[in-house]
Amino acid sequence: MADLCPRFEGAMGIISKRWVGLILFELLHGAKRFTEMETDLPISGRLLSDRLKMLEKEGIVERNIYSEFPVRIEYILSEKGKALEPVIQEIQKWANDWVPSETAKNTNA
Template identity: 80%
Template sequence: MDTNLCPRFEKAMGLISTRWVGLILFDLLKGTKRFSEMEADLPISGRLLSDRLKMLEKEGIVTRDVYSEFPVRIEYSLSEKGKALAPVIKEIQKWAEEHVSDDQTSTEC
């Protein structure tokens, strides 16, 4: 049995398992969001959210669109590469609903 992980698989798992990345991706599956909307939706500090969005943008998973308005409007959305993660995230959600129990969490997502 080959015990070496494929480097691409290992990188992908590292990226997706980075703290808060899964929730950010799950939030963006609902559609384009402004930073303030994401900050309100997620239990994460603005600084950490900004860092994670920059990382995801660098990886080509998230797209950042800047609109020249006053005040400047910045929106985040999933790129095609990010949208390709939708089935993976939905399967993780399905698995969690069926197999993860925690008395402190809601039964609905």
């Protein structure tokens, strides 16, 4: 059996972490504040923060801090993150074609 490509394995390790796909999907629509994502996604603030830090460390997400009062912090996809858009769109298309709606509902449990 041939060994998996380490780069492919590494990429799958990043995007397959729970909630990362939904966070990326959310950021495809543009910059978001933490509280917006926390409201829109069924994920705890602590876990969202952890995933955003991981994505920032990987260079997929950028955190922009604006010197306003109160301070405004937004998250946006980097060029590396934007490059995932066709991948995410293809996964969405595949899911629409092949994943029954009952299965999709059960994965959020």
